[in-house]
Amino acid sequence: MRGCLTCRQRHLKCDKTGTECLRCQRSGRQCIPAPVRQEEVTFRHGQNPSLRPRGPPRYGESDLSFPDDQVWVDMPPEVAFEDETDRTAADYNVVPVGPTPLYVREASDSQSSSSIAAFPPPPISGPPETGSNAQSQRYTGARANLLPPDPLGDNQKLSSFNEAFLLRRFRNTLGAWLDVCDHERHFSTDVVESAPGCPLLLYACLATAARYLSSSVPPRTADEYHERCIAILLPGLEHRDFQINIEILLAATVILRFFEQISSHNPSSDQQRHLLAGSVYIGAHVECATSGGLAEASFWVYVMQDIQFALVYRNPLRLTIGSFQEQLRQKWEQIEFQTDRDWTRRAIWLLAETINYCYGANGPMTVNLNYDDTLKRKICAWDAESPDRFRPLHYSPANQAAGRPFPVILFTSPSHAIAIQHICMAKALILESELKSVDASNARIKKDHLMENLSILFGIALSTDDEPALRFMACHALCACGTWIHDPLSQNCLLDLLRRTEAENGWPWAYAIFGSVDTATLQLLSTTVIILGISIDGYLTIPNVCDGFHGNLDLNAAKGYFEICVKDGDLRMKVDFSVGECKVQQEVNLVTLGF
Numbered sequence: 196m197r198g199c200l201t202c203r204q205r206h207l208k209c210d211k212t213g214t215e216c217l218r219c220q221r222s223g224r225q226c227i228p229a230p231v232r233q234e235e236v237t238f239r240h241g242q243n244p245s246l247r248p249r250g251p252p253r254y255g256e257s258d259l260s261f262p263d264d265q266v267w268v269d270m271p272p273e274v275a276f277e278d279e280t281d282r283t284a285a286d287y288n289v290v291p292v293g294p295t296p297l298y299v300r301e302a303s304d305s306q307s308s309s310s311i312a313a314f315p316p317p318p319i320s321g322p323p324e325t326g327s328n329a330q331s332q333r334y335t336g337a338r339a340n341l342l343p344p345d346p347l348g349d350n351q352k353l354s355s356f357n358e359a360f361l362l363r364r365f366r367n368t369l370g371a372w373l374d375v376c377d378h379e380r381h382f383s384t385d386v387v388e389s390a391p392g393c394p395l396l397l398y399a400c401l402a403t404a405a406r407y408l409s410s411s412v413p414p415r416t417a418d419e420y421h422e423r424c425i426a427i428l429l430p431g432l433e434h435r436d437f438q439i440n441i442e443i444l445l446a447a448t449v450i451l452r453f454f455e456q457i458s459s460h461n462p463s464s465d466q467q468r469h470l471l472a473g474s475v476y477i478g479a480h481v482e483c484a485t486s487g488g489l490a491e492a493s494f495w496v497y498v499m500q501d502i503q504f505a506l507v508y509r510n511p512l513r514l515t516i517g518s519f520q521e522q523l524r525q526k527w528e529q530i531e532f533q534t535d536r537d538w539t540r541r542a543i544w545l546l547a548e549t550i551n552y553c554y555g556a557n558g559p560m561t562v563n564l565n566y567d568d569t570l571k572r573k574i575c576a577w578d579a580e581s582p583d584r585f586r587p588l589h590y591s592p593a594n595q596a597a598g599r600p601f602p603v604i605l606f607t608s609p610s611h612a613i614a615i616q617h618i619c620m621a622k623a624l625i626l627e628s629e630l631k632s633v634d635a636s637n638a639r640i641k642k643d644h645l646m647e648n649l650s651i652l653f654g655i656a657l658s659t660d661d662e663p664a665l666r667f668m669a670c671h672a673l674c675a676c677g678t679w680i681h682d683p684l685s686q687n688c689l690l691d692l693l694r695r696t697e698a699e700n701g702w703p704w705a706y707a708i709f710g711s712v713d714t715a716t717l718q719l720l721s722t723t724v725i726i727l728g729i730s731i732d733g734y735l736t737i738p739n740v741c742d743g744f745h746g747n748l749d750l751n752a753a754k755g756y757f758e759i760c761v762k763d764g765d766l767r768m769k770v771d772f773s774v775g776e777c778k779v780q781q782e783v784n785l786v787t788l789g790f
Contacts, residue, residue: 197229352391361404361412362390362397369403373453373496375664376539376610381492386446393443395431398424399450406458407701421454441480445493448473452500460703470504473497474513484519485526495540498547503667506620506675511551516544535610538581542614542621545574549621553628567625574621585611593650600685601654609662612655616668619648623676642679649676653685657692663700670696670704 198209199216201224209216219226353359370383390397402420405412428447431439452469459465477483477497483490501512527533527541552570584607591603606612626645630638649672656669673680673689680686693704 200227200229201225203229358397358401361401361408362387364408365400365404369400369407369453372664372667373449374492375613375662376495376499376536376543377492378534378536378610379492381489382446382450382496385489386450389443395424395427395439395443395447396450398427399447399454403450403454403457406454409701417454417458421451424451441476441483442489442493444476445473445480445483445497446489448476449493449496449500452497456500456503457702465504467504470500470513474501474515478515478518481518481522485522495543498543502543502547502550502617503671505550505554506671509554509675511554512547514547516547516551535582535584535608538577538585539610539614541577542617545570545577546617546621546624548573549624553624570621571625574618574625577618581614584608585614587615593654595684598684600682600688601650601657603658604651604654605658606655609664612659612662612665613668616652616655616665616672619652620668620672620675623648623652623672627676627679645676646679649679653689653692657688660699663696663702666692666696666700667702670702 198211199219201219202209202216207218209218214228215226218224353362366383366387370380370387373382374380386396386400390400398420402417402424405417405420409417424447428439428444431444448469452473455465455467455469474497477494480490483494485491498514501514504510505512523544527537530537533541549570552566587604588607589603589605593600593602604612606615623645626641626648630641630645652672653669656665659665669689670693673693677689680689696702697704
């Protein structure tokens with residue numbers, strides 16, 4: 196009797212007593228008896244007669260013993276083996292396989308439920324099918340089932356290696372900068388995927404990438420791609436029958452504006468053509484602000500570009516934001532759960548409103564004070580209602596003794612960091628406008644708050660080296676509010692940020708190294724500058740002149756004239772002054788002196 200299945204499953208020894216074993220009785224489990232075999236099968240070696248049962252072989256059993264009348268052939272003592280592979284292969288007519296058919300890929304795309312083998316290969320031209328040809332057809336089918344590689348050379352999107360290289364650089368570097376507030380990464384993915392089939396987008400991306408790589412790519416390369424792009428863009432705008440998709444048009448425009456920004460080595464060379472064009476296109480399609488997809492992503496990139504320009508020139512935005520206020524308000528109120536992107540865009544829009552308020556045509560002092568209070572309430576509401584995700588990951592206060600004039604502030608996402616930068620900039624502009632008003636009250640407190648907001652904004656940019664968009668925001672903020680930075684350590688730290696942004700990220704800031712200090716007293720010689728062995732400590736008053744800086748030199752006993760300019764990529768100062776009876780004429784490279 197065999198043990199029960201219950202004990203066997205629990206790996207226990209069954210006592211095999213009665214209909215229910217003792218173990219199952221004691222444990223209260225159901226005793227399931229094992230099925231009874233109708234016949235015990237005994238395996239025996241077929242070639243060993245002593246182990247085989249007597250009688251004829253049973254069904255399914257082979258009799259491997261040789262019969263008595265078996266004829267045996269004599270075996271020679273030496274045996275030679277001959278390879279007949281070539282003669283065997285000659286008996287077959289193998290048709291060579293042509294280019295790999297595309298049916299394999301089509302199978303996975305169009306009919307994923309069916310097997311790839313269900314798609315027959317295309318017919319092979321040749322003589323009528325004979326016996327050997329039939330075998331070759333079966334051989335070809337077998338080759339197809341092995342999934343041979345695609346003819347990639349016939350399916351490539353860009354035949355030029357240089358263009359493919361530039362487009363990849365746009366995706367990996369420049370597109371990521373434009374997507375800093377967009378988790379869907381429209382410029383890094385959608386634009387790059389569409390570019391090979393859309394010359395307008397392609398040439399815009401290639402021109403911008405080539406300009407970014409101007410140190411290793413001939414400058415003419417970027418200009419040629421830019422000219423090709425304009426040659427496509429202008430006819431599409433001049434002729435009504437030549438339509439351009441609004442998504443493509445807006446995306447190409449903001450990319451071309453990016454090209455303008457990194458091509459302008461001083462404000463006077465920024466032609467602003469694509470910035471102005473963008474305001475026209477977007478103003479004619481106000482629905483793009485909430486339409487989703489690439490058009491909406493392009494709208495917000497343009498708003499940030501408009502903000503950057505406004506901060507440098509301290510002017511209102513080119514974009515008429517009143518056309519978008521109501522639909523954006525309705526969208527944000529209707530969304531039950533706002534994403535991080537929504538909160539970041541709300542912060543950007545608050546700064547846009549603040550810039551128009553502070554840099555308006557009539558100035559903030561003539562603006563209704565009720566709007567000032569409304570703007571403050573919006574900013575405070577953003578601070579209070581934004582998710583905890585926008586809180587910093589780490590914060591270390593500034594430490595002047597350690598040579599760190601700004602705090603260390605780290606965030607888990609660059610979109611969180613740039614949102615806080617925009618909020619701090621909005622606060623700083625409002626406080627600055629209030630300090631400049633006639634009836635400024637609590638001036639000391641407001642100035643402290645202004646400096647705290649600027650310190651946070653600059654600290655965020657200085658705390659990370661792998662998010663260029665945060666640097667860009669800080670550099671533009673410095674152009675707008677650099678007059679409030681008087682501490683020599685802070686000045687040197689920010690000037691170094693400008694240099695590193697140009698050297699490492701390709702955004703020209705040499706013109707702003709001194710242009711960021713607007714008609715203020717720059718403590719340029721806060722440390723000792725040695726000119727012909729003469730130690731000079733003091734101040735320089737530098738007017739905000741975009742094409743060069745000059746003024747009078749009055750440093751202790753030294754009196755004369757100075758001029759500051761960018762020459763051969765370095766910042767140089769020419770001086771012509773006298774110290775007593777000693778006259779000095781010298782050109783000094785300020786970069787080598789640590790400025």
